[in-house]
Amino acid sequence: MAFWTWEEWETQSDWLALHGVNLPLAWAGQEKILVDVFQEIGLTDAEIATFLSGPAFKAWNRFGNNQGSWVGDLPRSWIDQQFALQKKILPRIVELGMTPVLPSFTGYMPMNITRVLRDAQIRAAYGSISHIYTLDQYIENSPYSGDLGYLRNVTLNTWKSLKQADPDAIWMMQGWPFYAQSAFWTEDRIEAFLSGVEDNNDMLILDLFSESAPQWRRTRSYPGKPWLWCQVHDYGGNMGLYGQLTNITVNATQAQIESSSMVGYGLTMEGQESNEIIYTALLD
Structure with a gap:
């Protein structure tokens, strides 16, 4: 799913609705929120890059089992693309009568968080939909x-x-x-x-x-x-x-x-x- 386009996600949303699912997990785009917040509190792009895994390993990265990628940094273009995709996925889920389960902050941080830590603002990126x-x-x-x-x-x-x-x-x-x-x-x-x-x-x-x-x-x-x-x-x-x-x-x-x-x-x-x-x- 890390490489799905809107076409696959639209089909998936239809599949879920047709099978009576009412609480689908909607986790795409989370990295955009993390990057924005990490930048706000003063972490550099290089420090943030050591935290984010490659697309295929997000299941582990998001659960705190690994940090960083083996080959190169996670492209910002992928991060932005996933966020834009989530902004299409969520309205479709809601339109079909389902309530999306949204990601929340689990507490995992880049190693360099000890260098900078100050108050950050809470974001409401997707609206009050869940x-x-x-x-x-x-x-x-x-x-x-x-x-x-x-x-x-x-x-x-x-x-x-x-x-x-x-x-x-x-x-x-x-x-x-x-x-x-x-x-x-x-x-x-x-x-x-x-x-x-x-x-x-x-x-x-x-x-x-x-x-x-x-x-x-x-x-x-x-x-x-x-x-x-x-x-x-x-x-x-x-x-x-x-x-x-x-x-x-x-x-x-x-x-x-x-x-x-x-x-x-x-x-x-x-x-x-x-x-x-x-x-x-x-x-x-």
């Missing part, structure tokens, strides 16, 4: 401390910051770390971490790997936080006619019966063009 923001701090990296008070303060202060920027903000977070780093994320730590968002309705958790490794039971339905039953499918965009039909029909339905805080279903696939049957079955 109150749902994707924000993941620990996808495949551990918190600084496992202390329960520390973990609660991380989410408490993040939640307060979101609500200061948008009083109606809803924080969408992946439950992936609770599976991928289960040795760190004990039940006590998960509960402490989630408790920082004091109003349950201000958070929406994606139980990312429900079809194979559901975490909602282990976490007791994320202590009351609304959550979505999701399937990953197609790791790394590997093509193959594969899918767990029983899991995404029987198990997904059973979860809705057992958990009162489950509010919907989601696709969190790493590729999309391999098995339309699986996507259609879940979205139906």
Whole structure:
């Protein structure tokens, strides 16, 4: 998707609407906002370049797993093109009756941020079209401390910051770390971490790997936080006619019966063009 044009995004938007999706992730163009803010606080272009990855590695760069590119800097022309594309994608999503999930600031900064740091203005680049923001701090990296008070303060202060920027903000977070780093994320730590968002309705958790490794039971339905039953499918965009039909029909339905805080279903696939049957079955 890093190299999609408007034609592909328009088709994707139609596909989502036709399948009944109502909360599509809309992350294109984020780098333009980051660059503008980093420049405002005094970072040089060279310092910013060490932070941004190449287009194909944005999935990792945006989650704080890597910084910089292996060959050359991320072209400013790509950054500008993605921002212009997002300005076309968002109206189309809204026109089709869907609410886009917008990127929020996750806290990852260029290494040279210690050289300059002063107040910056909050931007409203896309207008008031959504109150749902994707924000993941620990996808495949551990918190600084496992202390329960520390973990609660991380989410408490993040939640307060979101609500200061948008009083109606809803924080969408992946439950992936609770599976991928289960040795760190004990039940006590998960509960402490989630408790920082004091109003349950201000958070929406994606139980990312429900079809194979559901975490909602282990976490007791994320202590009351609304959550979505999701399937990953197609790791790394590997093509193959594969899918767990029983899991995404029987198990997904059973979860809705057992958990009162489950509010919907989601696709969190790493590729999309391999098995339309699986996507259609879940979205139906």
